[in-house]
Amino acid sequence: MRPATSICALGLIGLMLASCASAPSYPEPQGSNGQILVDLKGEPKEGVTGPKRREVREDYSTRRESIEKGESFERVDYSDLPDVVVVVDGAPARAAAPSASELEINDDGFSRGQLIAVKAGASAQFTLRNARGSSVHLYGFNAADGSFESEVGAGSLGTVKVSNPGRYDVYCDEDESLHCILFVVESAAWIGDSEDGAFFNDLPPGEYEVTVYPPRLPEWSKKVKVVAGKRTTLTAELTVNNLPKVGK
Amino acid sequence: MTNKMRKLPLLGVALALTVLATAAIKAQLAPSHLPDPLYTKSATFEDGDWKWADSKKGTVKGTVSFSTRRPQQPIVVYLVKLGTDEKAGEQGLYDVPDMIEVSQQGGKFEPSFAVLVRKQKVKFLNDEEKEISHNVYFLGDIEADLGIFDQGESREHDFEEAGEVSVHCSIHKRMDAKFYVAPNPAFAVLEADASSFEIKDVPAGKYKLHTWQKQKRFKDFETTVEVTDAGTTDVTVEMAR
Numbered sequence A: 001m002r003p004a005t006s007i008c009a010l011g012l013i014g015l016m017l018a019s020c021a022s023a024p025s026y027p028e029p030q031g032s033n034g035q036i037l038v039d040l041k042g043e044p045k046e047g048v049t050g051p052k053r054r055e056v057r058e059d060y061s062t063r064r065e066s067i068e069k070g071e072s073f074e075r076v077d078y079s080d081l082p083d084v085v086v087v088v089d090g091a092p093a094r095a096a097a098p099s100a101s102e103l104e105i106n107d108d109g110f111s112r113g114q115l116i117a118v119k120a121g122a123s124a125q126f127t128l129r130n131a132r133g134s135s136v137h138l139y140g141f142n143a144a145d146g147s148f149e150s151e152v153g154a155g156s157l158g159t160v161k162v163s164n165p166g167r168y169d170v171y172c173d174e175d176e177s178l179h180c181i182l183f184v185v186e187s188a189a190w191i192g193d194s195e196d197g198a199f200f201n202d203l204p205p206g207e208y209e210v211t212v213y214p215p216r217l218p219e220w221s222k223k224v225k226v227v228a229g230k231r232t233t234l235t236a237e238l239t240v241n242n243l244p245k246v247g248k
Numbered sequence B: 001m002t003n004k005m006r007k008l009p010l011l012g013v014a015l016a017l018t019v020l021a022t023a024a025i026k027a028q029l030a031p032s033h034l035p036d037p038l039y040t041k042s043a044t045f046e047d048g049d050w051k052w053a054d055s056k057k058g059t060v061k062g063t064v065s066f067s068t069r070r071p072q073q074p075i076v077v078y079l080v081k082l083g084t085d086e087k088a089g090e091q092g093l094y095d096v097p098d099m100i101e102v103s104q105q106g107g108k109f110e111p112s113f114a115v116l117v118r119k120q121k122v123k124f125l126n127d128e129e130k131e132i133s134h135n136v137y138f139l140g141d142i143e144a145d146l147g148i149f150d151q152g153e154s155r156e157h158d159f160e161e162a163g164e165v166s167v168h169c170s171i172h173k174r175m176d177a178k179f180y181v182a183p184n185p186a187f188a189v190l191e192a193d194a195s196s197f198e199i200k201d202v203p204a205g206k207y208k209l210h211t212w213q214k215q216k217r218f219k220d221f222e223t224t225v226e227v228t229d230a231g232t233t234d235v236t237v238e239m240a241r
Helices: A003-022 A053-059 A064-068 B003-029
Strands: A034-042 A084-092 A102-106 A114-118 A124-130 A136-141 A147-152 A157-162 A166-172 A180-185 A187-192 A198-203 A206-213 A220-226 A231-238 B057-066 B075-081 B100-103 B113-117 B121-125 B134-140 B144-149 B154-158 B163-168 B176-182 B187-190 B196-203 B205-213 B222-227 B232-239
Touching (some): A034 A084, A034 A206, A034 A220, A084 A114, A084 A180, A180 A187, A206 A231, B057 B205, B057 B222, B100 B113, B187 B196, B205 B232, B222 B232
Parallel strands (some): A102 A124, A114 A180, B057 B232, B100 B121, B113 B176
Antiparallel strands (some): A034 A198, A084 A187, A124 A157, A136 A166, A206 A220, B075 B187, B075 B205, B134 B144, B134 B163, B205 B222
């Protein structure tokens, strides 16, 4: 095989592997139920193309000491926003993947910005892994004054139970700089990186409201009709571009 | 006694009845959110507005108790005239504090926390020393986008509505700040571990006292207080779970 042919063949294999990795396969809809696939499309602010050369060279600071000083020019990666929560209101709740309800606290802070806990029975629960050298006391409130608090010992794994559904701001007594958001849901919910897309299978036909909660960005919401034996695909724009323009 | 003289007392009674009836009708038509009792001298009531400057004023002094450890974070205690909507423009005419400036140097908002009064203006400065663009947008009770501005540029915004505002830059992932926009000038900020407060120059009347917490650790407290002319009203705020 000539070198040029080898390079072409390798390139083709690489492309095939890349396409396999980037396009997750979903089961086909079956029976009398339907599916929803939410494509999560992060869009940077209009007019922002990329870091300027000088910014990249001198100021694209992600070093820990710079961050601690409050100096950071690390950019938002709109191609892969982490910990995006998608809730299908009205759809039957199912146990979320275990990783969706895990939070770790270590020397760098919380391991994630958002997590979900699906309410089954009287309460929902999430697990807290304390990787710090001393015990931590976590607490949270939702808008309706629902609350929880829990203490987990150094190096231990704890289970935190929450009674009321809602969106909770979660804080830590020992380190007040920490903050994450817990969604306690009674409907079908998903959490993941935006490049994956949120897939909901086996939904009874009917009308649902899909709401997307990306960290630090406006919520996105749309009503959708699920039809038996069909997959309904939506594209959620995760962006500030639709906010009212103000200022002078 | 002439007939005319005999009719005079009757005319007087009729006149008094007319004055009383007019006053009663006016009282019925008066907007319910006006200060009670009405101490204002020259306020214009047609628009439902009243002037803080023209009101007789008192003071609210308070102590705050906590049922458990409180975060070392600010708490705002604020007053809203009874029967008015804190989100709407029914809080009277008051002197708006001066505009504040928020720096963005080093990729951070400074100050990163501020308590404003409704209608107060904020100027966001891109005062970076190097050629770096920033964006400012708001989420929460006010959702809006100030656009992108380059080094040396600035944007101003009047906060017309009360409430909690998260401030972010859509370009840089760690640029965040928090504002609380108080509905009117009758508020106090309890910094860190402070547990007492004083709100001066409050127009006399009845108010609902509320709390807002930067890191919510307790149920927000509310109670009714009455402010009297040149008086001091003492109140105890109980922050509990």
